[in-house]
Amino acid sequence: MLKTAALKIPQIRRLWQDRANLLAERNLLRQQNDQLRSEGAEPGSVFFHYNCSFDAIDTINRHARNDLTANPSYVTNFLGVKVSPRFFPGILDGRAGTLEPIPIPANWHADIAEWAAALRAVDLASGCFRVVELGCGWGCWLINTGAAARHKGLAVELIGIEGDSEHVAYAHEAMAANGFSGDEFRIIHGVAAPERGVALFPVVENAGASWGSEPILSATAEQIKEASASGHYQQLPAFSLAEIVKGEPVDLLHIDIQGGEADFVEAAIGDLNKFVRYIVIGTHSRQIEGRIMSTLLSRGWKLEMERPAIIGLPDGRPQIQVDGVQGWRNAGAV
Known part of the structure; x- marks a missing residue:
């Protein structure tokens, strides 16, 4: 380790300047967070138009941290989660070394509704926070809610499945960048399905620019043969929720499976009732939202957060622009 006495005057000045810059950046973040807490932001934003049975903005604010420092290799969000810009080329380019303010009403990734619903599950947990993310990508909701739970003093178990x-x-x-050890997480290379089987998953050229791949479930032998020959699909194991959770209760299940969420909820309702305490679902059409409501309300679940999918109407037909969000609490908590 270098000793200060051994440093030359220009080096000392540079160290103090770096420290001053860091303090200035931290102070700016705190000012931005304080302003958001007191005044909100973009009052006309569509992302303020949600229905909620708890205080969504207070939930987000309570989990926001003010003790953060920037890392030159990552974008660091309001929960202290470090995200590599390499995961999102064209979105996070040039933003390494920055600290993000609280996402009210939204940031590049999610809005009030989704952040608050996910953090609501953390608030309801005790002892150990167990989360499962279907279609986990880089582990977004595992890591964000896991970081919030860890900061709350909970043990964590993070389980993701990704094709x-x-x-x-x-x-x-x-996971490694955010300090989660190997015994705190499990990432499964496969697909979530109502029952065990084989799924066909698209092969993409640029994983960082493609986050919406949809698997083909229950493929026929002929489909499997044709897909394998084309080189555009790979065969992956499909796992039921019971297999993924290994028969243990889950504090949060995050579902974002590119249009298959209503089918999954209907087919897996038995497992959902048995194992899951809270569900956050990204929805991909108004029809899907209605089907999910019908299924879960009929089984006694309580809808605590709802922001409908934002659509456009080109040629008189609904076209999805922003996914919707639903947050559901199991009334017969497992």
């Missing part, structure tokens, strides 16, 4: 092999590698990399 893209490069995204699986991203998830392992992100």
Whole structure:
């Protein structure tokens, strides 16, 4: 380790300047967070138009941290989670070394509704926070809620399932970058399905620019043969929720499976009732939202957060622009 006495005057000045810059950046973050807490932001934003049975903005603010320092290799968010810009080329380019303010009403990744619903599950947990993310990508909701739970003093168990092999590698990399040990997480290379089987998953050229791949479940032998021959799909194991959770209760299940969420909820309702305490679902059409409501309300679940999918109407037909969000609490808590 270098001793201060051994440093030359220009080096000392540079160290003090670096320290001053860091303090200035931290003070700016605190000012931005204080302003958001007191005044909100973008009052006309569509992302303020949600329905919620708890205080969503207070939930986000309570989990926001003011003790953060920037890391030159990552974007660091309001929970202290470090995200590699390499995961999102064209979105996070040039933003390494920055600290993000609280996402009210939204940031590049999610809005009030999704952040608050996910953190609501952390608030309801005790002892050990156990989260499962279907289609976990780089492990976004595992790591964000895991970081919030860890800061709250809870033990964590983070379980993700992902079909893209490069995204699986991203998830392992992100877990290490955020200080989660190997016994705190499990990333499964496969696909979530109502029952065990084989799924066909698209092969993409640029994993960082492709986050919406949709698997083909229950493929026929002919489909499997054709897909394998084309080189555009890979065969992956499909796992039921019971297999993924290994028969243990889950504090949060995050579902974002590119249009298959209503089918999954309907088919897996038995497992959901048995194992899951809270669900956050990214929805991909108004029809899907209605189907999920019908299924879960009929089974006694309580809808605590709802922001409908934002659509456009080109040629008189609904076209999804921003995924919707639903947050559900199991009334017969497992």
